[in-house]
Structures are given as structure tokens and as C-alpha cells.
Amino acid sequence: MEKEVIIRFDNVTKRYDSDTVVLDHVSFEIERGKFYTLLGPSGCGKTTILRLIAGFTEASEGDIYFNGKRINQVPANKRQVNTVFQDYALFPHLNVYENVAFGLRIKKVKQAEVDRRVKEALRFVNLSGYENREITEMSGGQRQRVAIARAIVNEPEVILLDEPLSALDLKLRTEMQYELRDLQKRLGITFIFVTHDQEEALAMSDEIFVLHEGRIEQSGTPTDIYDEPINRFVADFIGESNIVPGKMIKDFEVEFAGKVFECVDQGLNPNESVEVVIRPEDLEITSWDKGKIQVKVDSQLFRGVHYEMLCYDEAKNEWLVHSTKKAIVGEEIGLNFEPEAIHVMRLGETEEEFDKRLESYQEARHEQ
Numbered sequence: 001m002e003k004e005v006i007i008r009f010d011n012v013t014k015r016y017d018s019d020t021v022v023l024d025h026v027s028f029e030i031e032r033g034k035f036y037t038l039l040g041p042s043g044c045g046k047t048t049i050l051r052l053i054a055g056f057t058e059a060s061e062g063d064i065y066f067n068g069k070r071i072n073q074v075p076a077n078k079r080q081v082n083t084v085f086q087d088y089a090l091f092p093h094l095n096v097y098e099n100v101a102f103g104l105r106i107k108k109v110k111q112a113e114v115d116r117r118v119k120e121a122l123r124f125v126n127l128s129g130y131e132n133r134e135i136t137e138m139s140g141g142q143r144q145r146v147a148i149a150r151a152i153v154n155e156p157e158v159i160l161l162d163e164p165l166s167a168l169d170l171k172l173r174t175e176m177q178y179e180l181r182d183l184q185k186r187l188g189i190t191f192i193f194v195t196h197d198q199e200e201a202l203a204m205s206d207e208i209f210v211l212h213e214g215r216i217e218q219s220g221t222p223t224d225i226y227d228e229p230i231n232r233f234v235a236d237f238i239g240e241s242n243i244v245p246g247k248m249i250k251d252f253e254v255e256f257a258g259k260v261f262e263c264v265d266q267g268l269n270p271n272e273s274v275e276v277v278i279r280p281e282d283l284e285i286t287s288w289d290k291g292k293i294q295v296k297v298d299s300q301l302f303r304g305v306h307y308e309m310l311c312y313d314e315a316k317n318e319w320l321v322h323s324t325k326k327a328i329v330g331e332e333i334g335l336n337f338e339p340e341a342i343h344v345m346r347l348g349e350t351e352e353e354f355d356k357r358l359e360s361y362q363e364a365r366h367e368q
């Protein structure tokens, strides 16, 4: 399928008052028909991006494009987007049918057409037959689906969802994650979903933008972001990781925890200081003498499917290990890992620099 850009942010900066920058020169492209997630901690600017797309607030600098046209001055009601809010913002005095029909009534759509579209929207979210129910008689998950039906009934090109699952309990939340993902595929509408939950983002998205203090720290598919976090913030934020200081000796050799190890990274300066990331599940427990690094087990928890151990090496680096094998607290053990499990990050590396570096590895592999 040809790539078709539906929304583009070009160097968008947002200040609410003259000196606090909430979004700082943000640029990105949204392609039609995909599921996007804005992921980041509270206050990083997620809702602000949605508000800019929806037209509820104006950019201080930069340009916003929709289908190739600059829309900075286009009012909210003229934009082809609908928002599903965190608290759903349903009308408690209207029944399910009238909640979903609300937007169409305002546009003075004819009754026969309203009827057809409301029924279709309710069918899409598996709520056929609930037309006459009061909102107050609906469960949290059902209200969620009414809110989504109310957005899709307008047949928008883009649906914005601001933490729509955060009010639900864990079980319902997981169910709704599947439902939403499935709904997006069936509708083919572009979804921009906001969450601060990394597992949710990894499970649902085609593309993730990781936001931090008003900037996009990294963007990519869930696997890109999970496998190759580009800086310490992203690594820390996307799942628990081990991050230890190291030194790139030369291509394919990195030093950390007092030893030199084979890795897959190249093109850094000889003896450059770096941060080394190894995921807990990429560490394998072995006996003291067989391990690449030696650690002492400080504590251990059973997590249902695996044990989680916190260990320390001689240099006092902390190592979190996920293993199906059990260790003994206080015991000295060895840890093994593959060269591919080592992710070397330059200090302060930008996304472009990191992408270039990864590309160069692939080219080098090709030439071999």
C-alpha cells in the first residue's frame, strides 16, 4: 500500500504563557489507516498534541497540515477528526442512541440517515440492542464503547483517543485493548491513541512516538522501540532495563563491568564513553565460573512465570535478571548473554544519528 500522509506537524512549538514551552519544535507524520500511540509520562505534552490536531488550541509556532493543507487556522468543527476523552464526556440525561446521534443531530442529518448510521456504529462496537439504555445503566467498558460509537458515527478521517482505557480495571482494560485494535483494523480509520502505559503502547500500535518534556525522543514500531531504545530515557521508560556505564574499545568490542565483550556495534570512536543496555530477559543464569560477568544475588521475587532477581557485580552495578531458573539470595552466580543482547548507546545521541548508525550496520552486514 502506498504511504499516504494524513497529518503532518512541522516544527510545532506550543507555549501556554510566554516562557513555558510545552511542545518544543515537534515534527512528525501520521499515515492514513494506521494505529499511532503517543507514549510518555504525565505532563510531557500528549494531550496538547491531540488538542492541536483537533483544533481546541493553536500552535505558537510551526505548521500543522491535514491532507496536505495547512490547517492552523481551521476551526475545530471544520476538522475531519473526532476525540474520545478520558472520562468519555457522555451526556447522562440522554440514552445510548441519543448520545451516539448527538453529532448528527447538530449537523441536522435526516432521521432515516441518523438511524442507519447510529445502528451501524453500535453494531461496530458490539452494542446492538442497547439503543434505549440509559448511560447510567451501562458498565465502564460499555460506556467506553458508546464513546467510541459516538466518534465513529461522524465518519471522521482520524479518531483521537486520550487515555480512553485508564478508568477501567486491568482485566477489562486488556479486553478493550484487543477490541480497540480490532475495531481500528475493521474501520481502517487512523487512530491516534494516548497512554502513559508502555505495555499498552507496545501491544496496540503500528507506530509509537515516545514523548519526553515536549519533545519526541523516539518514534518507530513497537519492536524498533523495544529492541533499540535510543537513549537512556527511552530505555528506562520502555520496560525495565539494565543500564551500565561502559567504553567502546573499538568496533565490536565494548567494555563494562570491568571486562571487554564482543558486541554488534560499530562506527563509534575508539574509547568513547557509552551506556550499555541489556534487558533482564536477555541475561541467563549460570554458575560463577561459567558466567561472562559475576554477580551476587541481592533479592528475588517470583513473578508468576519467571523469577526476578536483583544482583550486583563487583563494580556495584545493579543487574535485574528475569529467569525461569531460581537462584538463592546471597549466592554468587554467573550471568551470560549473547553479543546481540548488548545495546550500546552513545551519550546524548539524537534519533537521526542513531538511525544512521543502525542503517550502517545493516549495510555492513549486506556487504559481508
Ligand SMILES: Nc1ncnc2c1ncn2[C@@H]1O[C@H](COP(=O)(O)OP(=O)(O)OP(=O)(O)O)[C@@H](O)[C@H]1O
Residues within 6 Å of the ligand: 016, 017, 022, 040, 041, 042, 043, 044, 045, 046, 047, 048, 049, 196
Ligand atoms: N491550558 C493550559 N494552560 C497552561 N498550561 C497548560 C495548559 N494545558 C496544559 N498545560 C501544561 O502543559 C504541559 C503538558 O500538558 P499535557 O496536558 O499536554 O500533558 P499530558 O502529557 O497529556 O499529561 P497527562 O498524562 O498528565 O495527561 C503540562 O505541564 C501542563 O501543565
Ligand SMILES: [Mg+2]
Residues within 6 Å of the ligand: 046, 047, 048, 162
Ligand atoms: Mg493528558
